[in-house]
Each structure stands twice: as C-alpha cells, then as structure tokens.
C-alpha cells in the first residue's frame with residue numbers, strides 16, 4: 001500500500017475579502033474551470049487534507065467536495081474567512097468531525113481594516129461561537145501576524161483559549177498564490193516581542209500540542225528575520241497542493257507557479273511519478289525561500305520530531321526554573337539589537353521584491369475575463385447571482 005500524503009486542495013481562487021497582505025481577490029478563477037468532483041476522485045489517500053481558497057465557501061458545491069474527500073482522507077480542515085456563516089453551519093451539520101479555521105486578523109478594528117470585510121470580525125467571531133455551541137470540536141482562529149496586528153496577538157490567543165479553540169498563526173509571505181511580492185515586516189523587534197509573549201503563554205499551558213505550537217512560533221521569529229528554516233522543507237515528496245485548475249504543485253510559497261502535472265489529464269500515479277514531478281522535487285531541494293507556513297512546517301515537525309521535541313523539553317525545563325523563553329535566544333535577533341546587522345540587510349534576506357512582476361497563476365481564460373472587469377466586480381456579481389438564485 002502506498003504511503004498516505006498530506007494534501008491541500010485549493011477549490012477556488014475566488015474571494016470576497018480584500019486583505020491588505022493578499023491580492024488573490026483581484027485574480028479570481030472562472031467557476032467553469034474549477035476542480036470537478038471527477039478530478040477530486042483521482043486524488044490519493046491522505047492522512048490530512050486542508051481545503052482552502054480564495055474563499056472555499058464561495059463554492060456552492062463544497063459539501064459534495066467534502067463528502068468525496070472524506071472517502072480518502074482521515075482528517076479535513078477548511079480554512080475560511082468566515083463570511084458565509086449559514087453555509088459553514090450547514091456544512092458542519094453534515095460533517096461534525098470537520099475542522100474549521102476562521103481567519104481573524106486581530107481584535108475588531110484591526111481585523112476589519114486588514115481583511116476589508118464589512119463587519120468581518122463580528123461575522124467570524126459569531127460563526128465560531130455558533131460552531132462551538134453546536135458541539136464542534138475542531139474549530140479555531142487563524143491569524144497572519146504583521147506590524148499592524150502584532151499587538152493583538154496575545155489578546156486574540158487568550159480569547160481563543162477561553163473559548164477552548166485552536167489558535168493558528170502565520171506571518172507575511174510573498175508568492176504567486178498570494179499574488180503579492182511586497183509583503184514585509186517593518187518593525188521586526190516589535191513583532192518578535194509579541195511572538196515571544198505568545199511562545200511563553202503556550203509554554204505555560206499544560207497541553208503538549210501547545211508546547212509544539214510554541215516551537216512553531218519560535219520558528220516564525222526566525223522566519224521574519226529572514227533566516228534559514230529551522231527544519232528541512234520536503235514539500236512535493238509526501239505533501240502536495242492542487243490548484244483550482246487541477247495543477248498539482250509542491251506548495252503555495254514559490255514565486256511563480258511550479259507544476260508537477262495536471263490531474264484533469266492524468267491519473268494520480270502517472271502524475272506523481274512523472275519526470276515533471278521529479279524536476280519540481282529537484283527545485284524544492286535547492287529552494288531558498290525558507291517559508292514558515294503551517295502547511296510546510298507541520299509535516300516537517302512530524303518527520304523531524306526530535307528537533308522540536310528537544311527544544312520543547314529544554315524550554316519546559318527552563319520554565320520550571322522560572323526562566324522564560326527569550327527572543328534573544330535567536331542569534332540574529334541579538335545581532336540586530338547589537339548593530340551587527342542592519343534592517344536593510346535583513347530586508348534583503350526576505351522574499352519581498354518591490355520590483356517583481358507578480359505571476360498570479362491564473363489560466364488564460366481566467367486572465368481573459370479581467371480585461372473587461374476587475375476581480376472584485378466579477379466575484380461580487382457572482383455572489384449576488386448565487387444569493388438571488390437561492391432566493392427565487
């Protein structure tokens with residue numbers, strides 16, 4: 001029997017939010033081109049599947065997709081901006097075991113400014129509360145930490161903790177997937193200090209899962225200082241992404257879209273064992289983008305478990321002698337403080353490129369529709385027609 005994989009299924013590039021760190025909403029896929037159930041049936045066995053977008057709940061057939069994926073996946077988590085409350089609740093009624101992560105980018109004002117969704121915080125928060133009331137076990141927040149929302153990091157963690165929810169963090173990344181190349185943390189010591197506080201909150205808890213989350217957040221400090229990943233990146237070896245067009249990719253962190261093959265045209269085994277897939281794996285082996293996103297770090301943390309485990313044991317022992325984690329344990333953080341390296345030098349280590357031409361990974365037909373209308377206009381009209389259709 002072949003090994004189960006970790007897969008991320010990008011069901012659509014359509015999105016109704018207007019996030020400041022992601023331009024995907026300006027570059028939607030055409031609904032007619034998006035992954036069909038037939039293609040989803042070809043996916044391999046998975047031990048974990050993340051369904052994401054764009055905004056996955058824009059797809060009115062999401063329940064059919066989840067039903068199909070449960071035939072081949074042990075665990076499914078859907079990442080959403082939480083706007084379509086009724087659709088989320090409806091799906092969770094049929095699949096109470098599904099995980100839901102709602103992106104909340106800070107407390108009310110900060111979230112609404114970053115995400116650009118009217119009343120976005122209250123909608124997301126209300127959806128989460130309703131899911132908890134329904135008895136859903138695997139629900140939580142997802143936050144992309146940046147200069148603007150870093151002060152909300154620990155308060156938001158505490159809010160999630162009070163509600164007995166998961167709290168997933170990320171920081172700014174640049175790639176074709178985010179249709180962005182200019183994301184960068186400006187005040188690294190300030191953001192790192194908030195991560196340090198979160199690491200200490202997580203280490204303080206009695207949950208081993210949270211201690212490993214602490215390690216992940218320690219890795220985020222390392223990442224925002226532009227350093228080498230703490231763990232190897234094995235994307236495309238036992239992990240894959242598939243985009244709305246059926247293109248199988250190693251990850252969502254590359255500058256341009258890297259394609260291992262198209263699943264609409266081939267069987268999974270043919271694609272996974274193809275020379276194109278091998279060529280992508282060779283590129284991954286020398287990739288220097290050093291992303292630190294949960295999609296590529298979680299498999300690595302399982303595979304190279306001894307490394308985070310040693311870190312956790314060391315820091316728990318320190319904690320018991322009343323010594324907290326400090327961001328200055330990272331040499332690069334001390335070097336910036338001591339003037340041995342400048343902010344400008346660290347900026348050069350990041351993937352931020354103010355002059356880059358961003359490849360949005362869209363198909364020709366999806367690009368074509370952007371000639372007459374903006375992505376926002378297309379998606380707004382699309383959602384309006386879905387709502388009108390439902391009201392008829």
Ligand code: SF4
Nearest residue numbers: 015017019022024054
């Ligand atoms: S981050 Fe997510 S919710 Fe925000 S614009 Fe991008 S795809 Fe949409």
Ligand code: SF4
Nearest residue numbers: 233251253254287291
């Ligand atoms: S570091 Fe890994 S996740 Fe990031 S772009 Fe390279 S291969 Fe993809």
